[in-house]
Amino acid sequence: MRIGQLARRSGVSVRALRYYEEQRLLESARTPGGQRDYPDEALERVQLIQDLFAAGLSSRTVVELLPCVSTGVxxxxxxxxxxxxxxxxxxxxxxxxxxxxxxxxxxxxxxxxxxxxx
Amino acid sequence: MRIGQLARRSGVSVRALRYYEEQRLLESARTPGGQRDYPDEALERVQLIQDLFAAGLSSRTVVELLPCVSTGVxxxxxxxxxxxxxxxxxxxxxxxxxxxxxxxxxxxxxxxxxxxxx
DNA sequence: CCTCAACCTGACGTAAACGTGAGGTACGAG
DNA sequence: CTCGTACCTCACGTTTACGTCAGGTTGAGG
Structure with missing residues:
Protein backbone atom coordinates (compact mmCIF):
# COMPACT_ATOMS: atom_id res chain seq x y z
CA MET A 1 0.00 0.00 0.00
CA ARG A 2 1.33 3.44 -0.86
CA ILE A 3 1.30 6.48 1.35
CA GLY A 4 -1.76 8.16 -0.15
CA GLN A 5 -3.93 5.14 0.38
CA LEU A 6 -2.73 4.66 3.94
CA ALA A 7 -3.48 8.31 4.57
CA ARG A 8 -7.04 7.99 3.27
CA ARG A 9 -7.68 4.75 5.15
CA SER A 10 -6.33 6.03 8.44
CA GLY A 11 -7.62 9.55 8.15
CA VAL A 12 -4.29 11.22 8.79
CA SER A 13 -2.38 13.37 6.32
CA VAL A 14 0.43 12.23 4.08
CA ARG A 15 2.64 14.72 5.83
CA ALA A 16 1.79 13.21 9.18
CA LEU A 17 2.77 9.73 8.00
CA ARG A 18 6.15 11.01 6.83
CA TYR A 19 6.51 12.75 10.18
CA TYR A 20 5.80 9.49 12.01
CA GLU A 21 8.57 7.83 10.04
CA GLU A 22 10.94 10.68 10.81
CA GLN A 23 10.15 10.16 14.50
CA ARG A 24 10.72 6.40 14.13
CA LEU A 25 7.12 5.62 14.99
CA LEU A 26 6.42 3.93 11.69
CA GLU A 27 8.57 2.06 9.19
CA SER A 28 8.11 1.55 5.48
CA ALA A 29 9.63 -0.55 2.75
CA ARG A 30 10.58 1.25 -0.43
CA THR A 31 9.90 0.48 -4.07
CA PRO A 32 12.90 0.44 -6.43
CA GLY A 33 11.91 3.99 -7.31
CA GLY A 34 12.09 5.09 -3.69
CA GLN A 35 8.38 5.32 -2.90
CA ARG A 36 7.09 4.13 0.45
CA ASP A 37 5.34 0.76 0.51
CA TYR A 38 3.38 -0.14 3.64
CA PRO A 39 2.16 -3.56 4.78
CA ASP A 40 -1.49 -3.91 5.81
CA GLU A 41 -0.60 -3.90 9.50
CA ALA A 42 0.55 -0.31 9.13
CA LEU A 43 -3.08 0.77 9.34
CA GLU A 44 -3.51 -0.56 12.88
CA ARG A 45 -0.17 0.88 13.81
CA VAL A 46 -1.19 4.34 12.66
CA GLN A 47 -4.45 4.08 14.55
CA LEU A 48 -2.57 3.08 17.67
CA ILE A 49 -0.24 6.04 17.28
CA GLN A 50 -3.23 8.33 16.90
CA ASP A 51 -4.83 6.91 20.03
CA LEU A 52 -1.69 7.52 22.03
CA PHE A 53 -1.35 11.05 20.66
CA ALA A 54 -4.98 11.65 21.46
CA ALA A 55 -4.19 10.58 25.00
CA GLY A 56 -1.65 13.36 25.18
CA LEU A 57 1.50 11.28 24.93
CA SER A 58 4.39 12.92 23.11
CA SER A 59 6.04 11.26 20.16
CA ARG A 60 9.09 10.66 22.32
CA THR A 61 7.02 8.77 24.85
CA VAL A 62 5.18 6.88 22.16
CA VAL A 63 8.39 5.74 20.51
CA GLU A 64 9.58 4.44 23.86
CA LEU A 65 6.37 2.59 24.65
CA LEU A 66 5.31 1.31 21.25
CA PRO A 67 7.50 -1.81 21.39
CA CYS A 68 5.94 -3.11 24.58
CA VAL A 69 2.46 -2.02 23.57
CA SER A 70 2.67 -4.19 20.47
CA THR A 71 4.78 -7.03 21.87
CA GLY A 72 3.59 -7.17 25.47
CA VAL A 73 7.16 -7.31 26.72
CA MET B 1 -2.48 42.82 45.83
CA ARG B 2 0.55 42.99 43.58
CA ILE B 3 1.41 40.60 40.80
CA GLY B 4 3.93 38.50 42.69
CA GLN B 5 1.50 37.73 45.46
CA LEU B 6 -1.28 36.86 43.05
CA ALA B 7 1.13 34.58 41.25
CA ARG B 8 2.07 32.74 44.43
CA ARG B 9 -1.53 32.44 45.57
CA SER B 10 -2.83 31.18 42.26
CA GLY B 11 0.14 29.04 41.39
CA VAL B 12 0.68 30.58 37.96
CA SER B 13 3.72 32.54 36.90
CA VAL B 14 4.05 36.31 36.84
CA ARG B 15 4.62 36.07 33.11
CA ALA B 16 1.36 34.17 32.71
CA LEU B 17 -0.58 36.87 34.55
CA ARG B 18 0.83 39.55 32.27
CA TYR B 19 -0.05 37.34 29.34
CA TYR B 20 -3.64 37.04 30.57
CA GLU B 21 -3.86 40.80 30.69
CA GLU B 22 -2.45 41.09 27.20
CA GLN B 23 -5.15 38.67 26.02
CA ARG B 24 -7.79 40.70 27.87
CA LEU B 25 -8.61 37.83 30.19
CA LEU B 26 -7.69 39.75 33.31
CA GLU B 27 -7.69 43.43 34.24
CA SER B 28 -5.65 45.29 36.76
CA ALA B 29 -5.62 48.71 38.34
CA ARG B 30 -2.29 50.50 38.45
CA THR B 31 -0.45 52.27 41.22
CA PRO B 32 0.73 55.84 40.50
CA GLY B 33 4.09 54.30 39.64
CA GLY B 34 2.57 51.96 37.08
CA GLN B 35 2.61 48.69 38.99
CA ARG B 36 -0.32 46.32 38.73
CA ASP B 37 -2.74 46.21 41.64
CA TYR B 38 -5.29 43.41 41.75
CA PRO B 39 -8.50 43.15 43.77
CA ASP B 40 -9.08 39.98 45.79
CA GLU B 41 -11.55 38.63 43.25
CA ALA B 42 -8.70 38.33 40.78
CA LEU B 43 -7.70 35.11 42.46
CA GLU B 44 -10.95 33.35 41.57
CA ARG B 45 -10.76 34.81 38.12
CA VAL B 46 -7.31 33.36 37.55
CA GLN B 47 -8.44 29.99 38.81
CA LEU B 48 -11.40 30.08 36.45
CA ILE B 49 -9.11 30.91 33.55
CA GLN B 50 -6.87 28.02 34.49
CA ASP B 51 -9.81 25.65 34.62
CA LEU B 52 -10.93 26.69 31.17
CA PHE B 53 -7.41 26.38 29.79
CA ALA B 54 -7.15 22.97 31.42
CA ALA B 55 -10.32 22.04 29.57
CA GLY B 56 -8.57 22.80 26.32
CA LEU B 57 -10.25 26.10 25.51
CA SER B 58 -8.07 28.63 23.72
CA SER B 59 -7.57 32.11 25.11
CA ARG B 60 -9.69 33.44 22.27
CA THR B 61 -12.58 31.23 23.28
CA VAL B 62 -12.12 32.02 26.94
CA VAL B 63 -12.20 35.74 26.32
CA GLU B 64 -15.45 35.31 24.44
CA LEU B 65 -17.07 33.17 27.11
CA LEU B 66 -15.76 34.72 30.32
CA PRO B 67 -18.40 37.45 30.47
CA CYS B 68 -21.30 35.03 30.49
CA VAL B 69 -19.51 32.57 32.72
CA SER B 70 -19.17 35.23 35.38
CA THR B 71 -22.40 37.14 34.77
CA GLY B 72 -24.75 34.34 33.69
CA VAL B 73 -25.99 36.39 30.78
C1' DC C 1 19.59 59.13 50.96
C1' DC C 2 20.53 54.34 49.85
C1' DT C 3 19.56 49.81 48.85
C1' DC C 4 17.57 45.94 46.87
C1' DA C 5 13.84 43.04 45.90
C1' DA C 6 9.96 43.38 43.14
C1' DC C 7 8.11 45.45 39.32
C1' DC C 8 7.89 47.48 34.42
C1' DT C 9 8.01 47.11 29.01
C1' DG C 10 9.72 45.23 24.91
C1' DA C 11 11.23 41.51 22.30
C1' DC C 12 13.14 37.22 21.01
C1' DG C 13 13.11 31.96 22.16
C1' DT C 14 10.61 27.38 22.79
C1' DA C 15 8.26 22.90 21.77
C1' DA C 16 4.98 19.73 19.10
C1' DA C 17 2.84 18.10 15.20
C1' DC C 18 2.30 18.92 11.50
C1' DG C 19 1.02 22.66 6.95
C1' DT C 20 2.75 24.38 2.88
C1' DG C 21 5.29 25.43 -1.03
C1' DA C 22 9.51 24.51 -4.26
C1' DG C 23 11.57 21.78 -7.46
C1' DG C 24 12.16 17.33 -9.17
C1' DT C 25 11.03 11.87 -9.84
C1' DA C 26 8.02 7.51 -10.39
C1' DC C 27 4.42 4.92 -12.24
C1' DG C 28 -0.06 3.33 -14.43
C1' DA C 29 -3.05 4.45 -18.53
C1' DG C 30 -3.51 5.14 -23.24
C1' DC D 1 6.32 7.78 -25.65
C1' DT D 2 3.55 10.96 -23.17
C1' DC D 3 0.56 12.45 -19.97
C1' DG D 4 -1.12 13.37 -15.41
C1' DT D 5 -1.27 12.16 -10.78
C1' DA D 6 1.01 10.54 -6.90
C1' DC D 7 5.21 10.53 -4.82
C1' DC D 8 10.01 12.21 -3.26
C1' DT D 9 13.20 15.38 -0.29
C1' DC D 10 14.41 19.67 1.69
C1' DA D 11 13.22 23.44 4.31
C1' DC D 12 10.72 27.25 6.12
C1' DG D 13 6.00 28.64 8.31
C1' DT D 14 2.25 28.07 11.90
C1' DT D 15 0.10 28.11 16.51
C1' DT D 16 -0.26 28.58 21.79
C1' DA D 17 1.00 29.79 26.29
C1' DC D 18 4.08 31.12 28.10
C1' DG D 19 10.02 31.22 29.38
C1' DT D 20 13.76 34.14 29.43
C1' DC D 21 16.87 37.73 29.00
C1' DA D 22 17.89 42.99 28.69
C1' DG D 23 17.70 47.38 30.43
C1' DG D 24 15.37 50.47 33.23
C1' DT D 25 11.83 52.01 37.31
C1' DT D 26 9.25 51.70 41.87
C1' DG D 27 8.55 51.23 46.60
C1' DA D 28 9.29 49.72 51.52
C1' DG D 29 12.93 49.46 55.08
C1' DG D 30 16.92 51.22 57.41
Missing amino acids: ATPAMLDQLITERDRIAARIQDLTRAKTKLGRVIENVTAANVARD | ATPAMLDQLITERDRIAARIQDLTRAKTKLGRVIENVTAANVARD
Whole structure:
Protein backbone atom coordinates (compact mmCIF):
# COMPACT_ATOMS: atom_id res chain seq x y z
CA MET A 1 0.00 0.00 0.00
CA ARG A 2 1.33 3.44 -0.86
CA ILE A 3 1.30 6.48 1.35
CA GLY A 4 -1.76 8.16 -0.15
CA GLN A 5 -3.93 5.14 0.38
CA LEU A 6 -2.73 4.66 3.94
CA ALA A 7 -3.48 8.31 4.57
CA ARG A 8 -7.04 7.99 3.27
CA ARG A 9 -7.68 4.75 5.15
CA SER A 10 -6.33 6.03 8.44
CA GLY A 11 -7.62 9.55 8.15
CA VAL A 12 -4.29 11.22 8.79
CA SER A 13 -2.38 13.37 6.32
CA VAL A 14 0.43 12.23 4.08
CA ARG A 15 2.64 14.72 5.83
CA ALA A 16 1.79 13.21 9.18
CA LEU A 17 2.77 9.73 8.00
CA ARG A 18 6.15 11.01 6.83
CA TYR A 19 6.51 12.75 10.18
CA TYR A 20 5.80 9.49 12.01
CA GLU A 21 8.57 7.83 10.04
CA GLU A 22 10.94 10.68 10.81
CA GLN A 23 10.15 10.16 14.50
CA ARG A 24 10.72 6.40 14.13
CA LEU A 25 7.12 5.62 14.99
CA LEU A 26 6.42 3.93 11.69
CA GLU A 27 8.57 2.06 9.19
CA SER A 28 8.11 1.55 5.48
CA ALA A 29 9.63 -0.55 2.75
CA ARG A 30 10.58 1.25 -0.43
CA THR A 31 9.90 0.48 -4.07
CA PRO A 32 12.90 0.44 -6.43
CA GLY A 33 11.91 3.99 -7.31
CA GLY A 34 12.09 5.09 -3.69
CA GLN A 35 8.38 5.32 -2.90
CA ARG A 36 7.09 4.13 0.45
CA ASP A 37 5.34 0.76 0.51
CA TYR A 38 3.38 -0.14 3.64
CA PRO A 39 2.16 -3.56 4.78
CA ASP A 40 -1.49 -3.91 5.81
CA GLU A 41 -0.60 -3.90 9.50
CA ALA A 42 0.55 -0.31 9.13
CA LEU A 43 -3.08 0.77 9.34
CA GLU A 44 -3.51 -0.56 12.88
CA ARG A 45 -0.17 0.88 13.81
CA VAL A 46 -1.19 4.34 12.66
CA GLN A 47 -4.45 4.08 14.55
CA LEU A 48 -2.57 3.08 17.67
CA ILE A 49 -0.24 6.04 17.28
CA GLN A 50 -3.23 8.33 16.90
CA ASP A 51 -4.83 6.91 20.03
CA LEU A 52 -1.69 7.52 22.03
CA PHE A 53 -1.35 11.05 20.66
CA ALA A 54 -4.98 11.65 21.46
CA ALA A 55 -4.19 10.58 25.00
CA GLY A 56 -1.65 13.36 25.18
CA LEU A 57 1.50 11.28 24.93
CA SER A 58 4.39 12.92 23.11
CA SER A 59 6.04 11.26 20.16
CA ARG A 60 9.09 10.66 22.32
CA THR A 61 7.02 8.77 24.85
CA VAL A 62 5.18 6.88 22.16
CA VAL A 63 8.39 5.74 20.51
CA GLU A 64 9.58 4.44 23.86
CA LEU A 65 6.37 2.59 24.65
CA LEU A 66 5.31 1.31 21.25
CA PRO A 67 7.50 -1.81 21.39
CA CYS A 68 5.94 -3.11 24.58
CA VAL A 69 2.46 -2.02 23.57
CA SER A 70 2.67 -4.19 20.47
CA THR A 71 4.78 -7.03 21.87
CA GLY A 72 3.59 -7.17 25.47
CA VAL A 73 7.16 -7.31 26.72
CA ALA A 74 8.42 -4.52 28.94
CA THR A 75 11.32 -3.68 31.20
CA PRO A 76 10.52 -2.47 34.72
CA ALA A 77 11.28 1.09 33.59
CA MET A 78 8.83 0.77 30.72
CA LEU A 79 6.18 -0.59 33.06
CA ASP A 80 6.74 2.38 35.34
CA GLN A 81 6.30 4.75 32.48
CA LEU A 82 3.15 2.97 31.33
CA ILE A 83 1.67 3.36 34.79
CA THR A 84 2.76 6.99 34.99
CA GLU A 85 1.07 7.75 31.70
CA ARG A 86 -2.10 5.94 32.65
CA ASP A 87 -2.28 7.91 35.88
CA ARG A 88 -1.64 11.14 34.04
CA ILE A 89 -4.54 10.34 31.74
CA ALA A 90 -6.75 9.54 34.71
CA ALA A 91 -5.90 12.88 36.32
CA ARG A 92 -6.62 14.65 33.05
CA ILE A 93 -10.00 12.98 32.86
CA GLN A 94 -10.76 14.30 36.34
CA ASP A 95 -9.81 17.81 35.26
CA LEU A 96 -11.95 17.63 32.17
CA THR A 97 -14.87 16.22 34.08
CA ARG A 98 -14.70 19.10 36.55
CA ALA A 99 -14.53 21.62 33.72
CA LYS A 100 -17.44 19.96 31.96
CA THR A 101 -19.54 20.09 35.09
CA LYS A 102 -18.66 23.73 35.50
CA LEU A 103 -19.67 24.56 31.95
CA GLY A 104 -22.81 22.51 32.37
CA ARG A 105 -23.84 24.64 35.33
CA VAL A 106 -23.14 27.82 33.38
CA ILE A 107 -25.34 26.52 30.57
CA GLU A 108 -28.13 25.74 32.99
CA ASN A 109 -27.90 29.19 34.51
CA VAL A 110 -27.98 30.90 31.17
CA THR A 111 -30.83 28.77 29.92
CA ALA A 112 -32.85 29.37 33.06
CA ALA A 113 -32.25 33.12 32.78
CA ASN A 114 -33.35 33.16 29.15
CA VAL A 115 -36.46 31.10 29.83
CA ALA A 116 -37.37 33.33 32.75
CA ARG A 117 -36.99 36.38 30.55
CA ASP A 118 -39.27 34.97 27.83
CA MET B 1 -2.48 42.82 45.83
CA ARG B 2 0.55 42.99 43.58
CA ILE B 3 1.41 40.60 40.80
CA GLY B 4 3.93 38.50 42.69
CA GLN B 5 1.50 37.73 45.46
CA LEU B 6 -1.28 36.86 43.05
CA ALA B 7 1.13 34.58 41.25
CA ARG B 8 2.07 32.74 44.43
CA ARG B 9 -1.53 32.44 45.57
CA SER B 10 -2.83 31.18 42.26
CA GLY B 11 0.14 29.04 41.39
CA VAL B 12 0.68 30.58 37.96
CA SER B 13 3.72 32.54 36.90
CA VAL B 14 4.05 36.31 36.84
CA ARG B 15 4.62 36.07 33.11
CA ALA B 16 1.36 34.17 32.71
CA LEU B 17 -0.58 36.87 34.55
CA ARG B 18 0.83 39.55 32.27
CA TYR B 19 -0.05 37.34 29.34
CA TYR B 20 -3.64 37.04 30.57
CA GLU B 21 -3.86 40.80 30.69
CA GLU B 22 -2.45 41.09 27.20
CA GLN B 23 -5.15 38.67 26.02
CA ARG B 24 -7.79 40.70 27.87
CA LEU B 25 -8.61 37.83 30.19
CA LEU B 26 -7.69 39.75 33.31
CA GLU B 27 -7.69 43.43 34.24
CA SER B 28 -5.65 45.29 36.76
CA ALA B 29 -5.62 48.71 38.34
CA ARG B 30 -2.29 50.50 38.45
CA THR B 31 -0.45 52.27 41.22
CA PRO B 32 0.73 55.84 40.50
CA GLY B 33 4.09 54.30 39.64
CA GLY B 34 2.57 51.96 37.08
CA GLN B 35 2.61 48.69 38.99
CA ARG B 36 -0.32 46.32 38.73
CA ASP B 37 -2.74 46.21 41.64
CA TYR B 38 -5.29 43.41 41.75
CA PRO B 39 -8.50 43.15 43.77
CA ASP B 40 -9.08 39.98 45.79
CA GLU B 41 -11.55 38.63 43.25
CA ALA B 42 -8.70 38.33 40.78
CA LEU B 43 -7.70 35.11 42.46
CA GLU B 44 -10.95 33.35 41.57
CA ARG B 45 -10.76 34.81 38.12
CA VAL B 46 -7.31 33.36 37.55
CA GLN B 47 -8.44 29.99 38.81
CA LEU B 48 -11.40 30.08 36.45
CA ILE B 49 -9.11 30.91 33.55
CA GLN B 50 -6.87 28.02 34.49
CA ASP B 51 -9.81 25.65 34.62
CA LEU B 52 -10.93 26.69 31.17
CA PHE B 53 -7.41 26.38 29.79
CA ALA B 54 -7.15 22.97 31.42
CA ALA B 55 -10.32 22.04 29.57
CA GLY B 56 -8.57 22.80 26.32
CA LEU B 57 -10.25 26.10 25.51
CA SER B 58 -8.07 28.63 23.72
CA SER B 59 -7.57 32.11 25.11
CA ARG B 60 -9.69 33.44 22.27
CA THR B 61 -12.58 31.23 23.28
CA VAL B 62 -12.12 32.02 26.94
CA VAL B 63 -12.20 35.74 26.32
CA GLU B 64 -15.45 35.31 24.44
CA LEU B 65 -17.07 33.17 27.11
CA LEU B 66 -15.76 34.72 30.32
CA PRO B 67 -18.40 37.45 30.47
CA CYS B 68 -21.30 35.03 30.49
CA VAL B 69 -19.51 32.57 32.72
CA SER B 70 -19.17 35.23 35.38
CA THR B 71 -22.40 37.14 34.77
CA GLY B 72 -24.75 34.34 33.69
CA VAL B 73 -25.99 36.39 30.78
CA ALA B 74 -25.43 35.09 27.26
CA THR B 75 -26.49 35.73 23.70
CA PRO B 76 -27.79 32.76 21.69
CA ALA B 77 -24.43 32.61 19.90
CA MET B 78 -22.61 32.43 23.21
CA LEU B 79 -24.92 29.70 24.43
CA ASP B 80 -24.19 27.75 21.24
CA GLN B 81 -20.51 28.08 21.82
CA LEU B 82 -20.85 27.01 25.43
CA ILE B 83 -22.65 23.88 24.34
CA THR B 84 -20.13 23.22 21.60
CA GLU B 85 -17.28 23.43 24.06
CA ARG B 86 -19.00 21.25 26.60
CA ASP B 87 -19.60 18.60 23.93
CA ARG B 88 -16.00 18.87 22.78
CA ILE B 89 -14.87 18.22 26.32
CA ALA B 90 -17.22 15.28 26.64
CA ALA B 91 -15.83 13.78 23.44
CA ARG B 92 -12.32 14.32 24.70
CA ILE B 93 -13.17 12.52 27.89
CA GLN B 94 -14.39 9.58 25.84
CA ASP B 95 -11.11 9.51 23.91
CA LEU B 96 -9.06 9.63 27.06
CA THR B 97 -11.13 6.95 28.70
CA ARG B 98 -10.59 4.67 25.73
CA ALA B 99 -6.88 5.35 25.75
CA LYS B 100 -6.71 4.72 29.48
CA THR B 101 -8.48 1.40 29.10
CA LYS B 102 -6.08 0.47 26.34
CA LEU B 103 -3.05 1.31 28.44
CA GLY B 104 -4.59 -0.53 31.36
CA ARG B 105 -4.84 -3.67 29.29
CA VAL B 106 -1.25 -3.32 28.16
CA ILE B 107 -0.18 -2.98 31.78
CA GLU B 108 -2.12 -6.09 32.72
CA ASN B 109 -0.52 -8.04 29.90
CA VAL B 110 2.95 -6.94 30.77
CA THR B 111 2.44 -7.62 34.45
CA ALA B 112 1.01 -11.06 33.76
CA ALA B 113 3.95 -11.89 31.50
CA ASN B 114 6.46 -10.77 34.12
CA VAL B 115 4.76 -12.73 36.88
CA ALA B 116 4.61 -15.82 34.69
CA ARG B 117 8.29 -15.53 33.96
CA ASP B 118 9.26 -15.28 37.61
C1' DC C 1 19.59 59.13 50.96
C1' DC C 2 20.53 54.34 49.85
C1' DT C 3 19.56 49.81 48.85
C1' DC C 4 17.57 45.94 46.87
C1' DA C 5 13.84 43.04 45.90
C1' DA C 6 9.96 43.38 43.14
C1' DC C 7 8.11 45.45 39.32
C1' DC C 8 7.89 47.48 34.42
C1' DT C 9 8.01 47.11 29.01
C1' DG C 10 9.72 45.23 24.91
C1' DA C 11 11.23 41.51 22.30
C1' DC C 12 13.14 37.22 21.01
C1' DG C 13 13.11 31.96 22.16
C1' DT C 14 10.61 27.38 22.79
C1' DA C 15 8.26 22.90 21.77
C1' DA C 16 4.98 19.73 19.10
C1' DA C 17 2.84 18.10 15.20
C1' DC C 18 2.30 18.92 11.50
C1' DG C 19 1.02 22.66 6.95
C1' DT C 20 2.75 24.38 2.88
C1' DG C 21 5.29 25.43 -1.03
C1' DA C 22 9.51 24.51 -4.26
C1' DG C 23 11.57 21.78 -7.46
C1' DG C 24 12.16 17.33 -9.17
C1' DT C 25 11.03 11.87 -9.84
C1' DA C 26 8.02 7.51 -10.39
C1' DC C 27 4.42 4.92 -12.24
C1' DG C 28 -0.06 3.33 -14.43
C1' DA C 29 -3.05 4.45 -18.53
C1' DG C 30 -3.51 5.14 -23.24
C1' DC D 1 6.32 7.78 -25.65
C1' DT D 2 3.55 10.96 -23.17
C1' DC D 3 0.56 12.45 -19.97
C1' DG D 4 -1.12 13.37 -15.41
C1' DT D 5 -1.27 12.16 -10.78
C1' DA D 6 1.01 10.54 -6.90
C1' DC D 7 5.21 10.53 -4.82
C1' DC D 8 10.01 12.21 -3.26
C1' DT D 9 13.20 15.38 -0.29
C1' DC D 10 14.41 19.67 1.69
C1' DA D 11 13.22 23.44 4.31
C1' DC D 12 10.72 27.25 6.12
C1' DG D 13 6.00 28.64 8.31
C1' DT D 14 2.25 28.07 11.90
C1' DT D 15 0.10 28.11 16.51
C1' DT D 16 -0.26 28.58 21.79
C1' DA D 17 1.00 29.79 26.29
C1' DC D 18 4.08 31.12 28.10
C1' DG D 19 10.02 31.22 29.38
C1' DT D 20 13.76 34.14 29.43
C1' DC D 21 16.87 37.73 29.00
C1' DA D 22 17.89 42.99 28.69
C1' DG D 23 17.70 47.38 30.43
C1' DG D 24 15.37 50.47 33.23
C1' DT D 25 11.83 52.01 37.31
C1' DT D 26 9.25 51.70 41.87
C1' DG D 27 8.55 51.23 46.60
C1' DA D 28 9.29 49.72 51.52
C1' DG D 29 12.93 49.46 55.08
C1' DG D 30 16.92 51.22 57.41
